[in-house]
Amino acid sequence: MNRFAHLLDALAYEPSRNNKLRLLADYFRNTPDPERGFALAAMTGALSFKHAKPALIRALIAERTDPVLFAMSYDYVGDLSETVALLWPAPQTERRNVAPPSLADVVHALDQTGKAQLPQLLASWLDDLDETGRWALLKLITGGLRIGVSARLAKTAVAALGDFAPNEIEELWHGLVPPYLDLFAWVEGHQERPKANDPLPFRTPMLAHALDEADFDKLDPADFCAEWKWDGIRVQAVAGTDEDGRRVARLYSRNGEDISKSFPDLMEMLCEPHFGDVSLDGELLVVIEGAVQSFGTLQQRLNRKNVTQKLAAQYPAHIRAYDLLAENGEDLRELPFVDRRARLESFVERLGQSRLDLSPQIAFGDWPALAQARRDPASAGATAAAEAIEGVMLKRRDCAYVPGRPKGLWFKWKRDPFNVDAVLMYAQRGHGRRSSFYSDFTFGVWKGTELVPVGKAYFGFTDAELKELDRYIRNHTRNRFGPVRELDFSAEQGLVLEIAFEGLQRSTRHKSGLAMRFPRIARIRWDKPAAQADQIEVLETWLDAGLRQRASSATYGQKTL
Amino acid sequence: MPVSRGKTSCFTLWSGIPRVIGVELTYLSGQMALSDLLTLTPAGLYCPVADVHIDPVRPVPRALITHGHSDHARAGHAQVLATRETLAIMGLRYGAQFCQSQQALAYGERVGLNGIDVSFHPAGHVLGSAQIRLQGPSGCVVVSGDYKRAYDPTCAPFELVRCDAFVTEATFGLPVFRHPDAVGEVAKLLRSCALFPERAHLVGAYSLGKAQRVMKLLRLAGWDRPIWIHGALEKITQFYQSEGIDLGDIRKVSAADRATLAGEMIICPPGQLADLWSRKFPDPVTAFASGWMRVRARARQRGIELPLVISDHVDWDDLCATITETGASEIWVTHGAEEAIVHWCQSRGLDARPLNILGYGDEEADTSSEGEA
Numbered sequence: 043m044n045r046f047a048h049l050l051d052a053l054a055y056e057p058s059r060n061n062k063l064r065l066l067a068d069y070f071r072n073t074p075d076p077e078r079g080f081a082l083a084a085m086t087g088a089l090s091f092k093h094a095k096p097a098l099i100r101a102l103i104a105e106r107t108d109p110v111l112f113a114m115s116y117d118y119v120g121d122l123s124e125t126v127a128l129l130w131p132a133p134q135t136e137r138r139n140v141a142p143p144s145l146a147d148v149v150h151a152l153d154q155t156g157k158a159q160l161p162q163l164l165a166s167w168l169d170d171l172d173e174t175g176r177w178a179l180l181k182l183i184t185g186g187l188r189i190g191v192s193a194r195l196a197k198t199a200v201a202a203l204g205d206f207a208p209n210e211i212e213e214l215w216h217g218l219v220p221p222y223l224d225l226f227a228w229v230e231g232h233q234e235r236p237k238a239n240d241p242l243p244f245r246t247p248m249l250a251h252a253l254d255e256a257d258f259d260k261l262d263p264a265d266f267c268a269e270w271k272w273d274g275i276r277v278q279a280v281a282g283t284d285e286d287g288r289r290v291a292r293l294y295s296r297n298g299e300d301i302s303k304s305f306p307d308l309m310e311m312l313c314e315p316h317f318g319d320v321s322l323d324g325e326l327l328v329v330i331e332g333a334v335q336s337f338g339t340l341q342q343r344l345n346r347k348n349v350t351q352k353l354a355a356q357y358p359a360h361i362r363a364y365d366l367l368a369e370n371g372e373d374l375r376e377l378p379f380v381d382r383r384a385r386l387e388s389f390v391e392r393l394g395q396s397r398l399d400l401s402p403q404i405a406f407g408d409w410p411a412l413a414q415a416r417r418d419p420a421s422a423g424a425t426a427a428a429e430a431i432e433g434v435m436l437k438r439r440d441c442a443y444v445p446g447r448p449k450g451l452w453f454k455w456k457r458d459p460f461n462v463d464a465v466l467m468y469a470q471r472g473h474g475r476r477s478s479f480y481s482d483f484t485f486g487v488w489k490g491t492e493l494v495p496v497g498k499a500y501f502g503f504t505d506a507e508l509k510e511l512d513r514y515i516r517n518h519t520r521n522r523f524g525p526v527r528e529l530d531f532s533a534e535q536g537l538v539l540e541i542a543f544e545g546l547q548r549s550t551r552h553k554s555g556l557a558m559r560f561p562r563i564a565r566i567r568w569d570k571p572a573a574q575a576d577q578i579e580v581l582e583t584w585l586d587a588g589l590r591q592r593a594s595s596a597t598y599g600q601k602t603l
Numbered sequence: 604m605p606v607s608r609g610k611t612s613c614f615t616l617w618s619g620i621p622r623v624i625g626v627e628l629t630y631l632s633g634q635m636a637l638s639d640l641l642t643l644t645p646a647g648l649y650c651p652v653a654d655v656h657i658d659p660v661r662p663v664p665r666a667l668i669t670h671g672h673s674d675h676a677r678a679g680h681a682q683v684l685a686t687r688e689t690l691a692i693m694g695l696r697y698g699a700q701f702c703q704s705q706q707a708l709a710y711g712e713r714v715g716l717n718g719i720d721v722s723f724h725p726a727g728h729v730l731g732s733a734q735i736r737l738q739g740p741s742g743c744v745v746v747s748g749d750y751k752r753a754y755d756p757t758c759a760p761f762e763l764v765r766c767d768a769f770v771t772e773a774t775f776g777l778p779v780f781r782h783p784d785a786v787g788e789v790a791k792l793l794r795s796c797a798l799f800p801e802r803a804h805l806v807g808a809y810s811l812g813k814a815q816r817v818m819k820l821l822r823l824a825g826w827d828r829p830i831w832i833h834g835a836l837e838k839i840t841q842f843y844q845s846e847g848i849d850l851g852d853i854r855k856v857s858a859a860d861r862a863t864l865a866g867e868m869i870i871c872p873p874g875q876l877a878d879l880w881s882r883k884f885p886d887p888v889t890a891f892a893s894g895w896m897r898v899r900a901r902a903r904q905r906g907i908e909l910p911l912v913i914s915d916h917v918d919w920d921d922l923c924a925t926i927t928e929t930g931a932s933e934i935w936v937t938h939g940a941e942e943a944i945v946h947w948c949q950s951r952g953l954d955a956r957p958l959n960i961l962g963y964g965d966e967e968a969d970t971s972s973e974g975e976a
């Protein structure tokens with residue numbers, strides 16, 4: 043598994059998605075079965091290793107090294123797996139010619155090894171692997187492997203072996219098992235497409251482009267339907283019947299990750315016999331007594347392995363459906379949107395379930411009317427849900443459901459962000475390709491005569507602005523803490539940044555008592571004195587008034603459409 | 604081997620008129636006596652009998668210099684004794700007037716200084732680098748300077764010199780630092796070039812020694828395209844070539860060249876990797892050749908995309924092996940991770956102590972744009 047380990051190592055250092063894809067594709071192309079299949083399984087989370095505890099690894103290294111030297115090394119490196127990988131003594135001569143284990147060997151052996159034999163087995167592998175191999179093995183086996191590659195990216199790389207679209211892999215995926223011999227044989231053109239015999243396939247979702255207001259000139263309102271854009275998580279709910287006639291269901295995230303376990307309350311509904319065999323596209327929300335809760339509340343239900351009844355009752359999960367992809371074995375994706383919508387409406391009505399409802403459509407005659415609805419959702423009929431609306435969606439009436447992000451069919455038109463003038467307080471270099479820039483900026487607003495940090499934003503400017511900002515930071519540094527520079531800021535001196543953000547929450551983690559959602563730098567205000575940056579009361583007022591009630595004068599109204 | 608006797612030769616001074624020296628070393632203020640051959644003063648290691656400092660960090664009347672890295676070889680001493688290559692490198696860096704008089708000593712050649720027999724022996728660190736051996740009536744001390752025992756086709760290989768007391772560096776004095784074969788690391792760089800042929804490969808390497816070693820290893824691995832270098836590497840690289848080290852077609856990068864170097868190999872001082880200078884290359888892969896790249900957090904901290912574990916210092920295993928092989932019973936650790944190696948020595952019954960010499964930096968961690976701080 044040295045080879046796989048070196049791939050993981052390279053992926054961890056490579057910041058660009060495209061380059062990660064090439065590293066992956068190169069690996070899959072040049073690695074034989076079944077090794078590459080197990081690698082794919084490891085990267086998509088399809089392997090469940092019998093995990094070793096860190097204590098076992100500490101015990102193994104303690105038998106082999108001086109405890110003082112181990113402590114100094116661990117202190118320096120800061121990561122147990124990496125320290126052990128680097129410290130592990132060179133093997134005895136008789137092991138020098140032993141071939142290192144493959145990932146397939148590791149997977150099989152772990153499956154067949156009892157707890158008692160594990161230390162010895164692990165030690166022999168560590169003897170035979172190189173430093174990178176040891177690091178990856180220890181990370182895998184302690185469950186600490188984070189490689190910065192999504193399952194979707196790994197599948198995209200497999201698709202690239204044979205010029206397939208990633209969704210073709212995704213739609214087969216849940217019927218396949220490691221090491222995916224038939225999948226690789228198919229993408230490389232040696233074999234027919236594997237049969238999709240999973241009753242609950244994931245269908246790659248259709249995604250929207252952000253709407254540029256200039257687009258309105260080219261778009262006819264009569265061609266589009268509009269819906270609210272919900273501030274929840276996009277899910278695909280699939281219910282069906284397996285070979286043995288049992289009811290089965292699965293809830294997928296938009297990346298095809300199976301998140302069923304976190305939502306037993308929804309699974310119960312999906313498995314009811316009268317639910318039928320369907321595939322729904324919708325938004326997962328928390329709805330309490332008819333009122334849609336904010337994203338902050340929804341987070342109570344996310345990423346949980348064990349969901350207690352109490353938690354499920356306190357934060358009831360809900361699906362707001364906006365598309366029907368398949369029904370009773372019929373693939374509806376080729377139908378025009380309006381026809382799918384009609385099928386969806388009659389399905390939801392027939393079902394009569396309180397946990398599942400329709401995402402309502404917004405009536406509008408022209409673009410200014412839609413702009414008004416977007417600015418003030420409550421006035422357009424979204425009273426109980428205004429909290430969870432982050433804009434509007436536009437969908438062409440006549441278009442099919444196209445996996446991926448096709449151009450010109452779906453648009454998202456987010457609400458105008460909030461704006462605040464803040465003072466630059468700290469700057470930090472970015473990572474990877476951005477490491478030559480100061481690209482992470484912490485900014486603050488006035489609280490009396492003191493500046494308090496309220497958020498962190500990232501760079502998004504032209505090269506010329508970048509250089510100016512970089513020069514400013516170098517010339518106005520008060521203190522340096524490792525990669526972080528503290529800048530000179532006071533009422534007399536400081537750089538004002540206009541910060542745009544999407545929302546505001548109370549937070550005990552921040553000194554200012556609040557946290558911004560998606561802050562970004564809208565403009566550098568070279569002209570504005572630091573003393574004239576905003577006071578924290580401005581933010582407090584927004585918080586008190588409810589996050590969505592903004593004082594914004596929407597730029598939309600001033601444009602001619 | 605001939606002793607250099609140019610205009611600046613000061614052989615007569617070095618061969619020494621007998622001098623009166625303080626016999627009670629411990630009475631000298633600010634000094635720590637390590638043995639009767641060597642003490643530690645604020646300026647650095649000092650041999651009172653011969654009245655010379657070794658790699659002093661402040662200007663002194665008489666200095667022995669182990670190698671040309673700027674933390675060891677400083678300008679401003681009155682008289683300097685070093686290898687011919689080290690003197691030449693100091694001249695390139697500081698100008699011909701870097702000292703009042705200089706004298707070259709070849710590897711293995713001996714010179715007597717007030718009854719102390721001084722000789723230089725290859726340290727395998729960079730071109731001209733030497734360990735300095737001091738032999739007196741009561742014993743023998745070897746000051747290693749910086750050294751390595753790994754393969755390096757651009758300088759003379761390390762020579763083991765047995766001694767009673769060994770003064771060693773410990774830049775990588777922790778057992779997690781075990782440098783892999785540099786040839787394998789260069790192969791990693793070439794694999795990246797093959798996989799990303801449209802990207803420029805930018806390799807950060809210290810300007811004296813590391814840069815030329817990487818160039819030579821690239822040539823030996825079959826890279827026959829031009830190797831492009833940052834201007835700060837030019838003088839030293841030309842010096843290596845003039846010393847008969849064949850580095851092939853080396854070209855200096857001009858500002859206008861940068862955008863055109865897709866698929867090419869560019870070597871620059873480490874500090875340039877994080878500088879705006881590097882932004883103009885086509886989709887650059889940033890590599891860094893340093894022993895520190897062994898530890899992931901160090902590489903990530905600097906935003907490196909392709910860490911190359913290539914070091915001009917001994918790693919832990921070679922450090923321990925060298926200490927054992929010198930036969931020395933006293934080990935003094937000048938700089939680096941002293942604590943761990945002192946512990947290791949003591950657990951083997953060796954008398955070891957850290958010197959904590961201030962002013963010896965670590966060129967491998969260097970981030971200044973010249974790469975020479």
Ligand SMILES: [Zn+2]
Nearest residue numbers: 672728749966
């Ligand atoms: Zn050095």
